[in-house]
Amino acid sequence: MKHTQDLGGTWNLRGIGVDLPAAVPGCVHTDLLAAGRIPDPFLDDNELAVAWVGRQDWTYSRDLTWDGPECDRVDLVFEGLDTVARIELDGTVVGSTRNMHRAYRFDITALLSAGSAGPAGSQSAGVGGSRALSVHFTSAYTEAERVRDLLGDRPNAYPEPFQFIRKMAASFGWDWGPTLVTAGIWRPVRLEGWSTARLATVRPLGTYDRESGKLDLTADVERTRDRALRARVLIDDREIAVLDIPAGETGVRTELDVPGVTPWNPIGYGDPQLYMLTVVLTAVDDDTELDRYQQLTGFRTVHIDRSPDETGTRFVVHVNDQPVLVKGVNWIPDDIFPSRMTRERYELRLRQAADAGVNLIRVWGGGLYEDRAFYELCDELGLLVWQDFLFACACYPEEEPIRSEVVAEARDNVTRLSPHPSLITWNGNNENLWLYEASGWNNEPGGDLTWGPGYYLDLLPAVVAELDPTRPYQAGSPWSGSWEHEPNSPDHQTMHSWEVWNREDYLNYRDTTPRFVAEFGWQAPPAWTTLRDAVSDEPLLPDSPGVLHHQKAEDGNGKLARGLEPHFPAPASTEAWHYLTQLNQVRAVRTGIEHWRSHWPHTGGTIVWQLNDLWPVTSWAAIDGAGRFKPLYFALRSVYAGRGLTIQPRDGGHVVAVLNDHASPWTGELRIEHRDAGGAVLAVSVTPVTTAARSVALTPIDEVEAAFVVATLGDARAFHFIGDPTPDAGLTVTAEVVPGGLDVRLHATGLARDILLQPDRIHPEAVVDQGFVTLLPGESTVLHVRAPVDLDAASIKSPWVVTDLASALQGNL
Incomplete structure (x- = not known):
């Protein structure tokens, strides 16, 4: 049986001084940070004060003793080293690494056995003396x-050399993140002792064929002895x-049938x-259990309809032969x-x-192949996962020493993530084929060198075809399917919509009906308390130094x-700027989403x-860097509702689009009201509707002359404001203290x-629904409003705790 010994816990860290x-x-x-040797890099511009950390070399060390039984072999296993490391045991080099995204295994049996008492000529490792383990990071x-x-500089989107090392690219900074270039033993490390054989990899590919599961199972073994083996599944x-x-x-x-x-x-x-898959490896001659693999997995079939039609090329995800309207969010490292x-x-x-109605998470290519827990939780929640290979916004060299790392990394991670039914597609890169x-880039210095298409169009699809043929592969996001079309064409497969925000107003989203929108968004600052905790500027202004550093x-x-x-007068205060930019993000x-969703399945x-941020920053996120919901989060819950x-x-007029992402028809009476600027009803129509x-x-x-239109069907409601009426709201706000917080009546x-x-203006840990x-x-x-402490009902009267648009514009706060 395999024996493991965790090496996590307290080590020693050494660097210059x-x-x-x-x-x-x-x-x-x-x-x-824990030792108080650097300031909090999330505060003000401390990011700059700690930049030296990423420029230094570091060494982690500890004493190591194998406490397990005598085994044929003992391996030193690192699940993640960030990034360029040399591992030594008692001064002897065990191995070296150059990739944050891989796991590493080193045979240290002989080093553990050296100098320990044991049978003459024994090559096995038993309990011995202490050894000095060091991991030196360059x-x-x-x-x-x-x-x-060595290979020549190449263009990228940011002034850092992230494409020349297999490391989380966002460590080097992004347009929402700080430059904090890390080093360390970032995932678990352990000793593994084993004899005869172990399960080196198990790759289960589960599919479903109408009434029965199918399991394509590969089990690779590593041996120390040449014995007949048996695997029970x-x-x-x-x-x-x-x-x-x-x-x-x-x-x-x-290949096994699993009736x-x-x-x-997926959700909805x-x-x-899920089912627990177990593979037990035994020796045939004595039935000794040598190793065991266990992993929850599932059976489903997925494909992406990328067939041509009269307007271009489709991009519709199908799971178990059902087309799925994707209601997704992009995920960066949290x-x-x-x-x-x-x-x-x-x-x-x-x-x-999931609570916001999301059914797909795209793991973006400048981040990570996430921890096992991420994918297990997506499996449990019914969240689909789109996984990028880790290439983003740059020209990547295709030569050594990068190429072999790319191959090993891809093979490692395709194998590691294969059990997870939530994972439905592999994507070759983020924006490189397009940009x-x-x-x-093709006309910049270095643009004539290799830049990555050999990975995205040849190497990576070959790895997926070999190791994971059950999942569709995409060459990139965006990608139109071939060089016959512009990579970011709205008419062919996936599109990133960034002209809006960068150069155009959000109403221009309505100018296109892409086949699939894999990226789009609009910025807003984080929650007020998140911003104030991160920026000490006095006065705090939209363009004060700390605010700009966190933009x-x-x-x-x-x-x-x-x-x-185009939508509001200039904000009269920082508080008004904060409110209006949050509102504009929601409206954008x-x-x-509502425009594109109304064109399903086109x-x-x-x-x-x-979805998320990794530090306090003005960004496109729905959940800010402190974990607080921005108003966008609640808007997603509305626009992604079933x-x-x-x-x-439409066609010079307006329509009510009834959006039904349920398995049953939606029947009811659609009420349409035309109202004047004060809200008085001018005209009403009621129409029976059934949406399949x-x-x-x-x-x-x-068409009725009115200030705005209200459409209602059951509990669903939509507004369309023809002008921009903001009369006096006549708003009354009262609060009742209840167990756990306040009920606030408007x-x-x-x-x-x-x-x-804004609940954080009442208490930093308060939330609202x-x-x-x-x-x-x-x-x-x-x-x-709920909080872990008692709240004062009078707190709702504080400025900017409760705000409406008219008051924000008129300064009545």
């Missing part, structure tokens, strides 16, 4: 610059196969049914120091996504201001940029547009 205790898993920055800059100088303790591995063979592959299983389904399409991530934190963030010509997008604040201009994303779905209404321009399952139905709106005697309660709310005359609603 540094010698202190360190935590493993971890990284140099978090160890220095600065990622040193390695990246060495490779850059069980599903939920039910034996489905016994596989013989003759002496001398290094593995087995088989009686229920398919795994059934249960995400912490700039990824070693701080825990299963609990992954679960919190992913449940928040090569669109950004003029990483090129001309980001300029774009925010230009985005407000809502405009895009438009196969949307993936908002982005059923909803939206009022859209998984479809959209359009109902024309009569009542309007007039039209109260875009009422926002709604974002922007609009009330018609005479309407009321209750917002539920």
Whole structure:
């Protein structure tokens, strides 16, 4: 039986002028923070004050003793080293690494056995003396610059050499992230002792064929002895196969029928049914258990319809032969120091996504192949996963020493993630095929060198075809399917919509109906308390130094201001700027999603940029860097709901689009009201409607002179404001103390547009259950504010705790 010994815990960290205790898993920055040796890099411009950390070399060390039984072999196993490392045991080099995205295994049996008492000539490792284990990290800059100088510089989107090292690219900064270049033992490390043989890899590919599961199973073994082996395969303790591995063979592959299983389904399409897969490796001659693999997995079939039609090329995801409207978010690493991530934190963030109506998470290519916990939680929640290979926004060299690392990394991670039914597609890169010509990289110095298409169009699809033929591969995002079309064509497959935000107003989302929108978004600052905790500027202004340091997008604040201009007067205060930019973010994303969703299945779905942040920053995120919801989060919950209404321009007029992403028809009476600027009803029509399952139905709106239109069907409601009426809302706000917080009642005697309660202004840990709310005359609603401490009902009267649009514009706060 295999024996493991965890080597996590307290190590020692040494650098120039540094010698202190360190935590493993971890990284140099978090160890220095814990020791008080560097300031918080999230505060003000401290990011710059700690830049030296990424430029230094570091050494982690500890004593090591094998405490397990005598084994044929003992391996030193690192699940993740960041990034360029040399591993030594008692001064002897065990191995070296140059890739953050791979796991490493080193045979240290002989080194453990040296000098220990044992049978003459024994090559096995038993309990022996202490050994000195050291892991020496070379600065990622040193390695990246060495490779850059060796292969020639190449263009990228940011002034850092991230494409010359296989490391999380976002460590080097992005247009939403700081430059904090990490080093360390960032994932678990252990000793593994084993004899005769072990399961080196198990690759289960589960599919579903109408009434039965199919399991394509590959098991590779590593040996120390040439004995006949046997692998028992069980599903939920039910034996489905016994596989013989003759002496001398290094593995087995088989295809198995698995009757009686229920398919795994994404959110909204059934249960995400999972089964425990167990593979037990034994020796045939004495039935000794040598190793055991266990992993929850599922059975489902996925394909992407990329067939041509009269307007271009489709992009519609199908799971178990059902077309799925993708309601997605882009995921970046949830912490700039990824070693701080825990299963609990992954679960919190992913449940928040699911609760917002999201059914797909795209793991973006400048980040990570995430921890096992991430994919297990997506499996459990029914969240689909689109996984980028880790290439983003740059020309990547295709020569050595990078190429072999890319191959090994791809093979490692395709194998590692293969059990997860939530994973439905592999994507070759983020924006590289598009930007090569669109950004003029081909005409810049180094643009004539290799730049990555050999990876995306040849190498990576070959790896996927060999190791994971059950999942569709995409060459890139965006990608039109071939060089016959511009890579970011709206008519062919996936598109990134960034002209809006960068140069155009959000109403221009309505100018295109792409086949699939894999990225789009609009910026807003984080929650007020998140901003104040990160920026000590006095006075705090939209363009004060700390605020600008926490705005990483090129001309980001300029774009925010230009985005407000068509819709609102210039904000009169920082608080008004904060409120209006949050509102503009909501309106922009809502405009895009509702427009594109009304064109389903022509438009196969949307993936908002982005769900989360990894530090406090003005960005496109729905959840800010402190984990607080921005109002966009609640807007996603509305626009990604299974059923909803939206009022859209069509053919010179307007229609109500009834959006039904349910398995059953939606039947009811559609009420359309035309109202004046004060909210008084001018005209009403009531129409019986039935919208088929998984479809959209359009109902024309009569043209009546009015200030705005309200459409209602059941509990769903949509507004269309023809002008921009902001009369006095006649808003009354009262609060009742209840267990766990406050119930805040809003009542309007007039039209109260875009009422926002900011719970963090009451208490830093307070939360609320709604974002922007609009009330018609005479309407009321209750917002539920909850906190871990008792709250004062009078706190809701503080400035900017509860705000409506008219008050924000008129300065009545």
